[in-house]
Amino acid sequence: MATRIQFENSCEVGVFSKLTNAYCLVAIGGSENFYSAFEAELADVIPVVKTSIAGTRIIGRLCAGNKNGLLLPHTTTDQELQHLRNSLPDQVVVQRIEERLSALGNCIACNDHVALTHPDLDRETEELIADVLGVEVFRQTIAGNILVGSYCAFSNRGGLVHPHTSIEDLDELSTLLQVPLVAGTVNRGSEVIAAGMTVNDWTAFCGSDTTATELSVVESVFKLREAQPSSIVDEMRKSLIDSYV
Amino acid sequence: MLDTATSLQYSYKMRGKTRGPLKPRNPWRPSPPESATMGQGRRPAKRRRLSRLPPLLLAFSPFARSILFARSTAPNSTNPDPSPSSRTTEVGIADPKPPKAIKRIESSEDEEEEEVEMVQADFEFFDPKPGDFHGVKLLLQNYLDNKPWDLSGFVDLILEQTTVGTVVKSGDQDEEEEGDDDGGNDDEGLYAVISALNLGRYAGHRCIKELKRFLLEVCSDDSTKKKLKLLLEQQASDVGLLVSQRFVNCPYQLVPPLYDALFDEVSWATEDEPTQELRDSFRFKYYILVARIFESKNVNQYKAKQSQDCDEPVIYIKAEDQIFRELSSLSFTFHLHAEQLVPPELKNYKEMGLVMVVKADDVPKFREKLKSLVVES
Numbered sequence: 001m002a003t004r005i006q007f008e009n010s011c012e013v014g015v016f017s018k019l020t021n022a023y024c025l026v027a028i029g030g031s032e033n034f035y036s037a038f039e040a041e042l043a044d045v046i047p048v049v050k051t052s053i054a055g056t057r058i059i060g061r062l063c064a065g066n067k068n069g070l071l072l073p074h075t076t077t078d079q080e081l082q083h084l085r086n087s088l089p090d091q092v093v094v095q096r097i098e099e100r101l102s103a104l105g106n107c108i109a110c111n112d113h114v115a116l117t118h119p120d121l122d123r124e125t126e127e128l129i130a131d132v133l134g135v136e137v138f139r140q141t142i143a144g145n146i147l148v149g150s151y152c153a154f155s156n157r158g159g160l161v162h163p164h165t166s167i168e169d170l171d172e173l174s175t176l177l178q179v180p181l182v183a184g185t186v187n188r189g190s191e192v193i194a195a196g197m198t199v200n201d202w203t204a205f206c207g208s209d210t211t212a213t214e215l216s217v218v219e220s221v222f223k224l225r226e227a228q229p230s231s232i233v234d235e236m237r238k239s240l241i242d243s244y245v
Numbered sequence: 246m247l248d249t250a251t252s253l254q255y256s257y258k259m260r261g262k263t264r265g266p267l268k269p270r271n272p273w274r275p276s277p278p279e280s281a282t283m284g285q286g287r288r289p290a291k292r293r294r295l296s297r298l299p300p301l302l303l304a305f306s307p308f309a310r311s312i313l314f315a316r317s318t319a320p321n322s323t324n325p326d327p328s329p330s331s332r333t334t335e336v337g338i339a340d341p342k343p344p345k346a347i348k349r350i351e352s353s354e355d356e357e358e359e360e361v362e363m364v365q366a367d368f369e370f371f372d373p374k375p376g377d378f379h380g381v382k383l384l385l386q387n388y389l390d391n392k393p394w395d396l397s398g399f400v401d402l403i404l405e406q407t408t409v410g411t412v413v414k415s416g417d418q419d420e421e422e423e424g425d426d427d428g429g430n431d432d433e434g435l436y437a438v439i440s441a442l443n444l445g446r447y448a449g450h451r452c453i454k455e456l457k458r459f460l461l462e463v464c465s466d467d468s469t470k471k472k473l474k475l476l477l478e479q480q481a482s483d484v485g486l487l488v489s490q491r492f493v494n495c496p497y498q499l500v501p502p503l504y505d506a507l508f509d510e511v512s513w514a515t516e517d518e519p520t521q522e523l524r525d526s527f528r529f530k531y532y533i534l535v536a537r538i539f540e541s542k543n544v545n546q547y548k549a550k551q552s553q554d555c556d557e558p559v560i561y562i563k564a565e566d567q568i569f570r571e572l573s574s575l576s577f578t579f580h581l582h583a584e585q586l587v588p589p590e591l592k593n594y595k596e597m598g599l600v601m602v603v604k605a606d607d608v609p610k611f612r613e614k615l616k617s618l619v620v621e622s
Contacts, residue, residue: 008391008583029584031393188378209382209397 002204002219005037011187011207012195014153018060018105019198019205021112021156022067023088024048027057041203049087053080054102060198064108064115064149069093069132073102095132099125106149109194111156114177116140116148138176143169153194155201158221160184160193182221186210367416368436368499370506373404377412380435384490388535389459390598391583399452403440403488408518409510409527410440411503413491437491437499439507443526444533445482456486460535460600463579472575476531476602485511485529485605489563500565501615508608529605531574536566536601539587539594540578560594566601568614575602 007016007030016027017038024042026035028050038048053062054075064071069092072081076096085094099122101107107118108129115135117126126137142151143162151162152173159181161173174181186196187207197206199222206215219225373381382400389396403410413436447453457477464470476484489503514527539560561567570576579598587596603611 006393009386009393009396011397033393190379 002215004206004208006208007034011209013205013207014195014198015058015060017198019200020066021200025059026050027059029057061103061105064104066110066112066133068134071104072096074098075102093132097128106147109149109152110135111154118146150192150194153199155199157223162191184217186214368413369416370411372407373410373412375404381438384438390581394455395452408514411506413437436495439489439503441485441487444484446526469577483530485532487532487534532603534601536599537562538599539591540597542593542595568611569601569603572607573601573603
């Protein structure tokens with residue numbers, strides 16, 4: 001199920017949170033509503049951890065992770081690193097990496113099997129990603145944007161990409177990622193998908209400006225709805241933005 | 246302000262500002278493709294037809310370009326229904342008001358280090374339209390401190406009220422965008438917004454209710470609170486919420502035309518609106534403003550000590566707020582809870598919110614004083 005929330009009047013919930021299948025990170029300082037929205041959905045299943053990274057609240061854009069591991073930028077403080085190591089389950093490897101491009105959340109988009117990365121990432125970083133996160137790494141761009149982590153969000157079941165992605169790119173990415181992809185928007189037409197929403201295999205959180213159409217696209221492409229009669233999906237075709245020609 | 250040795254040579258045009266009876270408006274919703282008028286025929290698509298001065302200088306210098314790119318931080322809203330039909334409205338949108346005279350500051354164009362490099366920037370004034378949602382929302386992010394409220398609904402109210410309200414965008418995109426957008430390139434972002442909302446007319450909206458509750462909560466002084474309560478509840482239909490927000494380093498020459506545009510539109514609306522009820526809703530007796538100021542932390546210290554510190558006890562982020570405060574019949578400050586980013590020069594100052602109530606009769610005085618403020622600076 002997809003939920004609409006906001007962080008202190010900002011609809012960019014993907015900036016202030018990071019959701020995976022094994023844990024959820026949330027920024028400190030927001031109202032309790034933000035935190036409790038996550039708790040309500042996830043508390044019994046995975047730990048919801050309040051943290052900061054490098055003293056900032058934009059944790060969703062600074063770190064990248066999946067159920068196997070979590071990568072943190074070099075600006076993360078030792079206390080934060082320790083706090084995360086303590087709070088996350090043992091099977092999650094928490095690693096701080098030395099990478100010039102420190103906004104890892106903007107540079108890396110990943111699920112539990114595949115990662116797309118910024119074309120300029122270091123070789124060592126690419127290897128670390130493959131090791132720590134246990135994924136296959138592809139250097140890609142999305143609709144001409146190098147910040148792949150910002151302009152797409154994908155889980156193990158589906159993905160949403162920048163609305164200007166061409167059909168050929170969509171097909172290519174879909175083949176790489178092995179999940180169905182759709183080009184669309186969140187938060188009333190915002191193209192920065194990953195900033196506007198955060199998703200895992202069974203739930204998604206979108207900014208509160210997300211329209212009903214956008215929300216239903218999210219629910220359908222990430223397969224968040226229970227048993228879906230195919231006729232409804234067929235009717236959804238019109239609202240799926242397949243190309244922006 | 247720009248901290249390098251450059252200055253902005255700017256011009257502004259009142260584009261797309263129309264006066265005249267406009268068709269009653271439906272709340273914006275994505276129009277069905279088959280509708281010929283698109284519900285937007287009333288929008289002043291005549292911007293294209295207004296005569297433009299030939300550009301005197303080259304296209305943007307790289308510096309100006311980088312200013313504008315830095316502006317476009319807000320997520321873009323793709324206009325869902327650009328339609329050729331909205332531009333063919335030959336009738337109805339007569340523009341009796343000619344475009345406002347372009348003011349150009351004298352400048353010299355040269356590359357020498359000692360001389361100041363002039364950058365040309367055009368600002369254009371438009372009626373609010375739904376595509377401006379993200380830009381206006383970004384400007385009003387901190388309007389009520391960090392309390393979560395229906396900001397999106399509030400922005401929608403401002404954008405729906407096209408008869409009174411102005412947004413300022415940068416010019417010079419129209420040449421490339423002739424065929425695509427209908428008026429102004431939304432991707433560049435807004436620089437300023439101004440509007441006046443009647444608190445009685447919109448009293449039923451959740452955002453206005455939350456706003457009223459917020460104002461009453463932060464008012465610490467009881468007598469002021471009583472008067473405020475009276476204004477917000479019994480007299481709400483006479484009170485206009487004056488929303489005015491702009492990026493911090495907008496050139497000050499923009500401000501008098503912005504306020505002139507607003508107050509002129511309010512007076513035109515009292516005559517032009519289609520129904521008597523709407524006409525009356527713009528006969529404001531009071532304006533209420535929510536603004537920000539920097540107050541010296543040493544306010545309570547002994548006067549002698551104060552002399553060694555910065556002179557002014559209060560710094561107004563928007564200079565016209567000082568005039569408003571002098572003319573206000575009622576004002577109070579409130580503390581802010583949100584994370585504050587105070588520039589290093591102002592480390593002895595604390596940012597505070599300021600609420601003011603100004604009588605509508607004092608507006609002409611305000612307009613005069615505003616002009617003289619610009620002349621001085």
